[in-house]
Amino acid sequence: MSEMKKIKNLKDFSTSADRFEGANLLCPGCAHSIIVREVLNATNDDLILAASTGCLEVCTAVYPYTSWDASWIHIGFENGSSAVAGAEAMYKALKTKGRLKQPDRVPKFVAFGGDGATYDIGFQWISGCFERGHNMMYVCLDNEVYANTGGQRSSSTPIGASATTTPAGRVSYGEKRNKKDMMAIMAAHGAPYVAQVAPNKWKDMVAKIQKGFAAEGPVYINAMSACTTEWKFAPEDTISISDLATDSLVFPLYEIIDGTKLNITYRPKNIVPVRDYLGAQGRFKHLFTKQYDYLIDEWQTRVDAKWDYLQRREEASV
Amino acid sequence: MEKKGWDGFEIGAMLRTFDGAVSDIATTLPENRPYSQSSSFTASVADWRIEKPLFNKDYCIDCQFCWVYCPDMSIISRDKKMIGIDFDHCKGCGICVQVCPTNPKSLLMFPEQKDEESALAEWPKKEKKDQAEEPKED
DSSP states (O other): OOOOOOOOSHHHHTTOOOSBOSOOOOOTTOHHHHHHHHHHTTOOSOEEEEEOSSHHHHHHOOTTOBOBSSEEEOOOSSOHHHHHHHHHHHHHHHHHHTOOSSTTOOOEEEEEEEHIIIIIITHHHHHHHHHHTOSOEEEEEEOSSBTTTTOBOOTTOOTTOOBTTBOBSSSOBSOOSOOOOHHHHHHHTTOSEEEEEOTTOHHHHHHHHHHHHHSSSOEEEEEEOOOTTTTTOOGGGHHHHHHHHHHTTSSOOEEEETTTEEEEOOOOSSOOOHHHHHHTOGGGGGGOSGGGHHHHHHHHHHHHHHHHHHHHHHHHTO | OOOOOTTSSOTTOOOOSBSSOOSOGGGSOGGGSOBOTTBGGGSOOGGGOSEEEEEOTTTOOOOOHHHHHOTTSOEEEETTEEEEEOTTTOOOOOHHHHHOOSSSOSEEEEETTOOHHHHHHTOOOOOOTTTTTHHHHO
């Protein structure tokens, strides 16, 4: 097994040579590439990557260019996970037969998918990969909307968000259903490591990615990716919106080990009201009228209840 | 290599990022990499910008926040020091300016046509922390 890259502080981290190139066509201020950089720079090992259809895939592989300095494959919307699982199975087979050209180099297998490819379209494939127990990492870039095709709702879109297929207007406040709890679903597969990360907490993120790389078996990472275009905020605010999301506990940062033991990895010093998080984004601006006040209160209650639940689970370690 | 048209490609074609062999990409810095013309590193998105960030190294504390949060790999850091901005790949989003913790900021947004010399000359001075309280002291 190759040694884990040592990253003590941000200055250490900044000596990494990026394996993801600029002049990709992601929007200015897109959190996707911040997450991709933090994942790829967490290791010095060889990488075998796949991306499901989504913003990341269409923007980094536009003919005649590729933005990846590692083996990278795209097949379909649903099967980024099984493409990497196939490569991993091939690697194992060649290793058993002793036909690897460089047996001392142990590559890492990572699949990237958006929330559409993870929560909806690719769900069956991911579930299959986790059931078979491939030694791979699946990173979901969760921006809560099908941003690539124009902002349709996905099953990750939270209540009250205005998306193009659930628009807010005279009769509707937008999305009616709450976000699917993907973390719990993936942990229920018995995966050795499942974690939620955010790009603004880079150290927490890098530590979790390295734990994921060290684990044997399928690893699921749910990465919050603030979308400047569909969440409707200015491109320079990506990090401050992400800060609001983690500090208001809308995106609590935690990990689940072996499907049972839950650890909270980030506790904000000052918990920000959910109202501030919602108010910073254009997709929730219709909620700030008197008739929808109750929705914001419900949001706060739900977030508090979830945080309470996480803390109780951590304490009981079940 | 000559560029093929959209219909000149076979199904399942592969684009190579590098011309020739690179033994270990993770430890090779961009300036030492033999990029092929298929790598987007050889392309530019400079025309996306309306405003560009400019860097004043007098105030920089090399915290590397700008490096880690840059979505376009456009902050150039070598040997733990921030040395400049890659204007071929910067899209002008302004995240680096937002996350810069120094006072005054060592990165600021300027109009695209602004030259660096005059920007540095008119760089704001250090702001006093409690300006609101100043009148009371008088």
